[in-house]
Amino acid sequence: MKHDHNSHPEKNIGFAFFLKISFTLIELIGGYLTNSIAVISNALHDLEDSLSLGVAWFLEKIAKKESTPHFSYGYKRLSLLAALINAIILLIGSIFILSEAIPRLWSPEQSNAEGMIFVSIIGMIVNAIAINKVSKGSTQNEKIISWHLLGDLLSWVAVFIASIIMIFSTITILDPLLSIFITLYIFWGVGKNFKSTTMLFLQAAPESLDIKTVEGFFKEDKLVKDVHNTHLWSLDGESHVLSSHIVVSCEIPQNQVKTLKKRLKNKLLENNIKYSTLEMEFDDEPCKKFHS
Ligand SMILES: [Zn+2]
Numbered sequence: 001m002k003h004d005h006n007s008h009p010e011k012n013i014g015f016a017f018f019l020k021i022s023f024t025l026i027e028l029i030g031g032y033l034t035n036s037i038a039v040i041s042n043a044l045h046d047l048e049d050s051l052s053l054g055v056a057w058f059l060e061k062i063a064k065k066e067s068t069p070h071f072s073y074g075y076k077r078l079s080l081l082a083a084l085i086n087a088i089i090l091l092i093g094s095i096f097i098l099s100e101a102i103p104r105l106w107s108p109e110q111s112n113a114e115g116m117i118f119v120s121i122i123g124m125i126v127n128a129i130a131i132n133k134v135s136k137g138s139t140q141n142e143k144i145i146s147w148h149l150l151g152d153l154l155s156w157v158a159v160f161i162a163s164i165i166m167i168f169s170t171i172t173i174l175d176p177l178l179s180i181f182i183t184l185y186i187f188w189g190v191g192k193n194f195k196s197t198t199m200l201f202l203q204a205a206p207e208s209l210d211i212k213t214v215e216g217f218f219k220e221d222k223l224v225k226d227v228h229n230t231h232l233w234s235l236d237g238e239s240h241v242l243s244s245h246i247v248v249s250c251e252i253p254q255n256q257v258k259t260l261k262k263r264l265k266n267k268l269l270e271n272n273i274k275y276s277t278l279e280m281e282f283d284d285e286p287c288k289k290f291h292s
C-alpha cells in the first residue's frame with residue numbers, strides 16, 4: 001500500500017475541529033452584527049459539527065484506553081454520553097432559533113445584506129479549505145466528512161444568493177425562510193441521533209440485529225436443543241454485548257461442547273458481537289430461568 005503523508009485521520013479531524021470552532025465564533029458575531037437569523041442557523045450547524053468533531057478527536061485519544069478494574073468495558077460509552085449532551089445542546093439551540101425566526105415571517109426585520117455576503121464568502125472559503133484538506137484522506141470516515149462539508153458549502157451558497165437578492169429587492173422574508181429551512185434540517189438530524197442514543201442507553205437490541213435472529217443462529221446448529229435468557233445490547237452502536245443460555249444434551253462428549261461453543265462464538269463475532277457470554281447448560285440440569 002502506498003504511504004501517504006496526508007492520510008492521518010486524527011490530525012485531519014483535529015484541524016477540521018479548530019477550523020470549524022473558530023469559524024462558529026465568527027459566524028455568531030457576524031450573525032449578530034448583520035441581524036441575520038440565517039447566518040445564526042448556519043452557526044448552530046457549525047457548532048454541531050464542532051461538537052462532534054471535538055468529541056471524535058477527544059475520543060480518538062481517550063476511548064481507545066483499555067479496560068480498567070473500575071470500567072471493565074473501557075471508555076467506549078463516553079461517546080454515548082457526549083452524543084447525548086450534544087443532542088440536548090443542539091435541540092435547545094434549534095428551538096431557540098425557530099422561536100426567533102418564525103415571528104420574523106410576519107414582522108420581518110432588516111438584515112445587513114452586504115454584511116451577509118461578506119460572512120457567506122468566508123463560509124464558502126472555510127468549507128472549501130476543509131474539503132480540500134479532508135478529501136486527501138482515504139478512510140471511509142473522511143469520505144463521509146467531505147460530502148458533509150460539501151453540504152455545508154452549499155448552505156453558504158444559499159445564504160450568498162439570498163443576500164444578493166435582498167440587495168436588489170425588498171424580500172426580507174428570505175432570511176427567516178432560509179433560517180427555518182436550515183434549522184429544521186438540523187432539528188431532524190439531531191432528533192434522529194437523540195432517538196438512537198436514547199435506545200443505546202436503554203440497552204435496546206441493536207437496530208440491525210434482534211434477539212430472535214441471534215437465537216435463530218444458535219438453533220441452526222444441530223447440537224443446540226434450546227436457547228433461553230438471551231440478552232443483547234450495544235455498548236456504542238458498533239460493539240455489541242450478548243449473554244445466553246445454550247442447552248445441549250448431557251450425553252455429548254466434552255470436546256463436542258467445546259467446538260460447538262467455538263462455532264457459536266465465531267458466528268457472533270461475524271455480527272459485531274464482540275463481548276459474548278454463553279452459559280452451556282445440559283438438559284438434565286435445572287435452570288432458574290426468567291421466562292420471556
Ligand atoms: Zn456541517
Ligand SMILES: [Zn+2]
Binds near residue numbers: 281288
Ligand atoms: Zn438456563
